[in-house]
Amino acid sequence: MSHIFGPVPSRRLGLSLGVDLVPVKTCSYDCLYCQVGRTTGKILDPEAFVPVRTITEELEEKLEKIAPDTITLSGSGEPTLYSPMAQLISSIKQITDIRIAILTNGSLFWNEEVRAGVLEAQIIAPTLSTVFEETYRAIHRPHADIELGMIIEGLKALRRDFRGFIFLEVVLLAGFNDSAREIEGLKQVIEEISPDRIQLNTVVRPPADSRALSLDTVRLEEIKNFFGDKAEIIADIPPEQRSQVFESYEDTILETARRRPMRAVDLANVLDLPLEDVEGLLEGLIGKGDLSVTGHGEETYYSALQ
Numbered sequence: 001m002s003h004i005f006g007p008v009p010s011r012r013l014g015l016s017l018g019v020d021l022v023p024v025k026t027c028s029y030d031c032l033y034c035q036v037g038r039t040t041g042k043i044l045d046p047e048a049f050v051p052v053r054t055i056t057e058e059l060e061e062k063l064e065k066i067a068p069d070t071i072t073l074s075g076s077g078e079p080t081l082y083s084p085m086a087q088l089i090s091s092i093k094q095i096t097d098i099r100i101a102i103l104t105n106g107s108l109f110w111n112e113e114v115r116a117g118v119l120e121a122q123i124i125a126p127t128l129s130t131v132f133e134e135t136y137r138a139i140h141r142p143h144a145d146i147e148l149g150m151i152i153e154g155l156k157a158l159r160r161d162f163r164g165f166i167f168l169e170v171v172l173l174a175g176f177n178d179s180a181r182e183i184e185g186l187k188q189v190i191e192e193i194s195p196d197r198i199q200l201n202t203v204v205r206p207p208a209d210s211r212a213l214s215l216d217t218v219r220l221e222e223i224k225n226f227f228g229d230k231a232e233i234i235a236d237i238p239p240e241q242r243s244q245v246f247e248s249y250e251d252t253i254l255e256t257a258r259r260r261p262m263r264a265v266d267l268a269n270v271l272d273l274p275l276e277d278v279e280g281l282l283e284g285l286i287g288k289g290d291l292s293v294t295g296h297g298e299e300t301y302y303s304a305l306q
């Protein structure tokens with residue numbers, strides 16, 4: 001089974017090619033809002049679940065066909081539980097210049113080895129949703145050996161050591177962490193952590209636990225304004241970002257069709273999009289004069305004109 005998935009249009013990272021580093025469902029948390037399902041392996045000690053070489057070979061093959069904006073280390077659990085992380089990042093950098101992001105729950109940065117492993121990524125997007133232990137336990141159902149104080153100190157240490165961008169995600173759930181006390185406490189601690197961006201999220205797809213309820217847009221806006229300039233809502237793709245995602249798809253089609261003529265069905269596979277969506281994008285690109293069409297046998301092939 002491949003460890004590479006997508007590319008998918010990401011609210012935070014443009015066209016994102018995912019790399020799955022841990023087996024389903026291995027995590028230090030078991031969040032109410034998890035979309036992967038309940039955690040079956042709740043662990044704290046990183047492991048080499050799959051050889052670095054396997055991942056880089058699969059990645060290299062995929063990158064022959066597409067040009068994503070970001071290679072995103074994430075997947076079916078917590079990616080920082082992958083022990084050869086530093087070696088993986090360095091190997092990816094030997095095959096491509098595409099930026100590397102890590103989507104993490106941020107629960108392991110108190111561990112110096114885990115912290116050292118991620119330093120060469122360009123973006124780290126950890127989660128911090130509350131500064132109160134009881135809320136933390138209710139939302140994330142963490143491994144018994146971790147406490148919220150360790151997580152917060154770990155995030156501060158990450159900020160100290162890491163030179164890239166930190167996009168701190170706050171997952172807001174109605175009735176759990178949306179009160180004035182919660183939001184005021186979070187603001188203070190987030191200022192101490194000093195991320196580059198504060199990204200407010202809520203539940204947008206069916207979660208693992210039906211008690212995880214989304215926040216309405218009015219309250220999300222209020223919280224964003226309270227957090228200040230660095231804050232943004234990422235809970236839905238805003239219209240201006242939608243057009244960026246759309247352009248990313250077009251760029252990927254052109255990039256791919258520049259290397260070799262492609263059929264619509266191949267592009268649908270590469271982009272993970274329904275065939276009719278790809279046909280719509282192809283028509284648009286032909287209309288703009290960016291693509292040419294040739295028939296070969298019963299197949300239709302698309303080539304980039306520049």
Ligand code: SF4
Pocket residue numbers: 027028029030031033034035036039076077078105
């Ligand atoms: S940290 Fe992520 S993968 Fe782990 S349980 Fe929470 S949402 Fe799911």
